[in-house]
Amino acid sequence: MSEEKTFHLSSDDFRRQGYAVIDWIADYLERVERLPVLSRAQPGELRALLPEHAPARGEPFEAVLADVERLILPGITHWQSPNFFAYFPANSSGPAILGELLAAGLGVQGMLWSTSPACTELETQVLDWLVPMLGLPERFSSAGAGGGVIQDSASSATLCALLAARERATRFASNRRGADGRLVAYCSTQTHSSVEKAAKIVGIGAENLRQIEVDERFAMRPDLLAQRIAADEAAGLVPCFVCATVGTTSSTAVDPVREIGRLCRERGLWLHVDAAMCGTAALCPEFRYLHDGVELADSYCFNPHKWMFTNFDCDCFYVADRKHLIETLSVLPEYLRNKATESGAVIDYRDWQVPLGRRFRALKLWFVIRHYGVEGLQHHVREHVRLAQRFADWVRDDPRFELAAPAPLNLVCFRLRSGDAANQRLLDALNASGDLYLTHTKLDGKLSLRLCVGQTRTEERHVAAAWRRIQDVASTLRP
Amino acid sequence: MSEEKTFHLSSDDFRRQGYAVIDWIADYLERVERLPVLSRAQPGELRALLPEHAPARGEPFEAVLADVERLILPGITHWQSPNFFAYFPANSSGPAILGELLAAGLGVQGMLWSTSPACTELETQVLDWLVPMLGLPERFSSAGAGGGVIQDSASSATLCALLAARERATRFASNRRGADGRLVAYCSTQTHSSVEKAAKIVGIGAENLRQIEVDERFAMRPDLLAQRIAADEAAGLVPCFVCATVGTTSSTAVDPVREIGRLCRERGLWLHVDAAMCGTAALCPEFRYLHDGVELADSYCFNPHKWMFTNFDCDCFYVADRKHLIETLSVLPEYLRNKATESGAVIDYRDWQVPLGRRFRALKLWFVIRHYGVEGLQHHVREHVRLAQRFADWVRDDPRFELAAPAPLNLVCFRLRSGDAANQRLLDALNASGDLYLTHTKLDGKLSLRLCVGQTRTEERHVAAAWRRIQDVASTLRP
Numbered sequence: 003m004s005e006e007k008t009f010h011l012s013s014d015d016f017r018r019q020g021y022a023v024i025d026w027i028a029d030y031l032e033r034v035e036r037l038p039v040l041s042r043a044q045p046g047e048l049r050a051l052l053p054e055h056a057p058a059r060g061e062p063f064e065a066v067l068a069d070v071e072r073l074i075l076p077g078i079t080h081w082q083s084p085n086f087f088a089y090f091p092a093n094s095s096g097p098a099i100l101g102e103l104l105a106a107g108l109g110v111q112g113m114l115w116s117t118s119p120a121c122t123e124l125e126t127q128v129l130d131w132l133v134p135m136l137g138l139p140e141r142f143s144s145a146g147a148g149g150g151v152i153q154d155s156a157s158s159a160t161l162c163a164l165l166a167a168r169e170r171a172t173r174f175a176s177n178r179r180g181a182d183g184r185l186v187a188y189c190s191t192q193t194h195s196s197v198e199k200a201a202k203i204v205g206i207g208a209e210n211l212r213q214i215e216v217d218e219r220f221a222m223r224p225d226l227l228a229q230r231i232a233a234d235e236a237a238g239l240v241p242c243f244v245c246a247t248v249g250t251t252s253s254t255a256v257d258p259v260r261e262i263g264r265l266c267r268e269r270g271l272w273l274h275v276d277a278a279m280c281g282t283a284a285l286c287p288e289f290r291y292l293h294d295g296v297e298l299a300d301s302y303c304f305n306p307h308k309w310m311f312t313n314f315d316c317d318c319f320y321v322a323d324r325k326h327l328i329e330t331l332s333v334l335p336e337y338l339r340n341k342a343t344e345s346g347a348v349i350d351y352r353d354w355q356v357p358l359g360r361r362f363r364a365l366k367l368w369f370v371i372r373h374y375g376v377e378g379l380q381h382h383v384r385e386h387v388r389l390a391q392r393f394a395d396w397v398r399d400d401p402r403f404e405l406a407a408p409a410p411l412n413l414v415c416f417r418l419r420s421g422d423a424a425n426q427r428l429l430d431a432l433n434a435s436g437d438l439y440l441t442h443t444k445l446d447g448k449l450s451l452r453l454c455v456g457q458t459r460t461e462e463r464h465v466a467a468a469w470r471r472i473q474d475v476a477s478t479l480r481p
Numbered sequence: 482m483s484e485e486k487t488f489h490l491s492s493d494d495f496r497r498q499g500y501a502v503i504d505w506i507a508d509y510l511e512r513v514e515r516l517p518v519l520s521r522a523q524p525g526e527l528r529a530l531l532p533e534h535a536p537a538r539g540e541p542f543e544a545v546l547a548d549v550e551r552l553i554l555p556g557i558t559h560w561q562s563p564n565f566f567a568y569f570p571a572n573s574s575g576p577a578i579l580g581e582l583l584a585a586g587l588g589v590q591g592m593l594w595s596t597s598p599a600c601t602e603l604e605t606q607v608l609d610w611l612v613p614m615l616g617l618p619e620r621f622s623s624a625g626a627g628g629g630v631i632q633d634s635a636s637s638a639t640l641c642a643l644l645a646a647r648e649r650a651t652r653f654a655s656n657r658r659g660a661d662g663r664l665v666a667y668c669s670t671q672t673h674s675s676v677e678k679a680a681k682i683v684g685i686g687a688e689n690l691r692q693i694e695v696d697e698r699f700a701m702r703p704d705l706l707a708q709r710i711a712a713d714e715a716a717g718l719v720p721c722f723v724c725a726t727v728g729t730t731s732s733t734a735v736d737p738v739r740e741i742g743r744l745c746r747e748r749g750l751w752l753h754v755d756a757a758m759c760g761t762a763a764l765c766p767e768f769r770y771l772h773d774g775v776e777l778a779d780s781y782c783f784n785p786h787k788w789m790f791t792n793f794d795c796d797c798f799y800v801a802d803r804k805h806l807i808e809t810l811s812v813l814p815e816y817l818r819n820k821a822t823e824s825g826a827v828i829d830y831r832d833w834q835v836p837l838g839r840r841f842r843a844l845k846l847w848f849v850i851r852h853y854g855v856e857g858l859q860h861h862v863r864e865h866v867r868l869a870q871r872f873a874d875w876v877r878d879d880p881r882f883e884l885a886a887p888a889p890l891n892l893v894c895f896r897l898r899s900g901d902a903a904n905q906r907l908l909d910a911l912n913a914s915g916d917l918y919l920t921h922t923k924l925d926g927k928l929s930l931r932l933c934v935g936q937t938r939t940e941e942r943h944v945a946a947a948w949r950r951i952q953d954v955a956s957t958l959r960p
Contacts, residue, residue: 019575106577110557
């Protein structure tokens with residue numbers, strides 16, 4: 003066999019192709035606001051255009067990039083469009099994209115400190131930076147007993163929190179002998195579906211997750227939570243975990259964390275605070291009230307990959323007592339033993355998460371924070387909130403519409419007063435137009451539209467155009 | 482507030498900085514073989530050099546990139562060095578890096594088909610391509626009842642498989658009411674630690690994971706497995722899951738999948754086959770024997786991010802019956818409802834994994850397969866195996882050394898005959914030299930060194946230099 007033959011990309015070709023991809027992305031981000039936001043592809047459309055089998059021989063890069071344009075782009079729903087107001091955003095930025103690129107280029111594994119010390123230490127440091135940046139309690143910093151770690155998503159953070167709670171409540175008996183059917187967890191009717199998923203995964207079961215009713219602002223009612231915990235205790239069950247949300251998915255409702263936290267302390271329950279979307283707002287002192295009571299939490303998470311210009315995946319998960327989490331998730335086979343781990347002087351993040359392997363995700367977060375500075379991040383958060391508040395004012399001023407929930411930050415839930423059918427037609431027509439993309443929820447049993455301002459490139463003109471489009475389409479609907 | 486003020490990176494600056502990062506990576510990959518493979522950083526060394534607080538104001542990109550060179554690089558253990566022979570590789574390639582870059586640039590969420598149809602359909606298609614590429618059974622393709630999905634890691638694939646097994650065994654009662662302490666799972670003493678972690682996570686418990694003894698080749702003994710299942714059934718327990726490994730982490734031992742599979746069919750257990758490392762070898766027909774019996778499995782995974790030139794994270798996870806997995810992991814709140822999902826005509830990959838959000842990881846896999854073609858991938862796999870076999874020959878020819886296990890593919894486990902202390906000194910000296918990086922395991926109770934050939938840029942000269950270094954260091958050790 004020839005020693006010379008290689009199929010690898012040469013260094014020169016990598017440079018040339020790399021520049022081309024950089025240019026493609028720059029061009030894409032310049033033109034994305036003119037593309038239909040919601041993909042118009044039909045099920046199976048792309049697959050029908052792709053070859054049935056993998057190529058036997060390599061193909062030129064130019065052919066692949068042309069296919070990105072021709073085949074992939076029509077199947078993209080443009081999350082980076084300034085006209086994307088759906089779900090919660092997954093915003094991004096130049097520095098984040100380049101940080102991700104660098105992480106891919108370095109290609110290290112951060113499972114152990116020793117498998118790349120910088121991957122672990124930069125992550126610890128940047129997550130410590132965020133503690134004062136967000137006005138979080140000092141106990142979440144690694145200087146004390148706590149610490150932060152990057153998870154892929156708030157779903158995974160919730161799962162880890164629930165596992166640690168399960169083990170604390172059973173003194174690690176669940177890890178050894180399995181769950182025993184007596185554990186109970188709590189959230190509200192508005193809590194994200196990932197909590198139900200986690201309750202199933204960890205062997206607690208969906209029926210043992212109590213969904214507590216909410217008040218008129220869609221926030222959990224702590225009086226009902228207290229009643230339910232007492233009833234479960236009286237029935238011989240073992241309440242172990244509460245998830246409180248700072249900014250629910252439906253309407254950015256904020257649960258009363260302080261009251262819930264006091265209750266959890268009293269009854270010995272683990273309190274996890276899910277601030278996936280709205281935690282970022284606390285970069286600005288005027289929104290730091292959102293974190294009132296978080297010092298009573300055992301764990302907390304927020305997602306820079308939603309609203310802090312850091313591309314997915316980047317969820318920051320904090321615990322007040324890292325020992326507990328580590329003891330819950332640690333398994334140490336021979337092939338992972340090493341001196342640094344045994345010295346106890348280092349963090350091995352594999353014990354803070356479900357998977358073993360992990361990318362160098364701290365790089366992109368570091369790039370973002372250094373590029374924007376605290377000042378730049380605050381500026382854009384304030385601007386998004388300002389635009390959403392302006393939109394809420396427009397809704398209030400149009401008698402055909404009503405707000406469906408309080409709009410404390412950058413999400414506005416609204417609807418036509420004329421009923422679900424009209425709102426469904428409005429939503430479908432808007433999304434079919436390609437000019438903007440909204441999603442929906444149900445609030446008080448009524449179909450409601452959600453407009454969330456959080457995309458990196460969204461400016462006032464985009465929000466104003468969205469509102470004009472909404473008004474115009476509303477006018478064409480038969481009464 | 483000024484409408485003009487923005488802190489975002491301009492398009493021109495993104496291009497300029499993007500080229501610089503591409504160049505940095507190209508330079509890095511050219512010089513990486515001359516850098517000490519294992520980082521020499523001490524615990525806390527990087528953190529001591531980083532500012533205590535985040536910058537209030539943004540900093541120039543040039544300062545950040547200079548810090549990557551000055552601060553980060555010394556803390557990197559170079560997984561992309563051709564002298565990296567440790568663990569299993571996490572290899573990468575130019576096309577993979579550019580695919581990851583493009584995915585970051587597009588910044589879409591693939592949680593639902595509708596949130597970017599191309600993200601889902603390209604993934605389904607590329608995973609279908611891999612079925613014949615690896616000689617996997619047709620039932621894993623999406624054309625029938627099965628299908629593939631990209632997970633972040635084999636740990637997560639195992640977790641999903643175990644969850645589906647748990648739910649099949651309990652007819653979804655565990656999801657509803659929690660685990661009941663009667664479920665039992667099986668693996669071997671050589672199985673990856675992620676199976677124990679998963680058994681803890683899903684509420685089965687580590688004590689209910691039976692670690693079956695292995696034969697002299699470190700492969701699971703099906704006779705002992707059968708005995709243990711029978712004993713557990715007789716004790717009123719509920720055996721539900723077996724993990725068989727094609728290429729164990731310690732020594733790439735291959736469990737007898739066909740025999741285990743027959744037993745699982747007979748007793749109604751879910752069989753998961755973990756081929757994280759060695760599945761890639763099956764690209765070559767001469768190694769396809771590795772997949773003998775896989776048609777009896779309920780699920781299967783392998784990691785292109787180990788040995789198929791696709792940067793982490795990219796684990797391909799297949800199930801024979803996708804309905805079962807989906808029913809296990811699906812939760813559908815109002816805000817995720819959409820017409821495409823309700824039509825039943827599309828795949829929503831959020832129901833195939835633990836997290837809700839997901840990146841467009843299929844892009845990098847597609848880039849890799851199109852760049853190399855099947856031919857290019859086969860070439861490099863064969864070359865890695867050839868180099869490892871040559872290394873094994875050299876070990877056999879040196880009377881001071883012995884092979885510690887069969888070396889069927891690209892991993893060679895070996896040791897000095899002179900005992901654990903000598904091997905530890907050998908390992909420490911080699912890794913401290915910076916010239917290469919090996920890790921260890923225990924086989925037959927003896928400390929053994931592992932040399933795995935799987936790095937993208939590893940050529941014969943690197944393996945030969947490693948062997949010379951090993952011999953030289955061995956010569957300096959006092960007998």
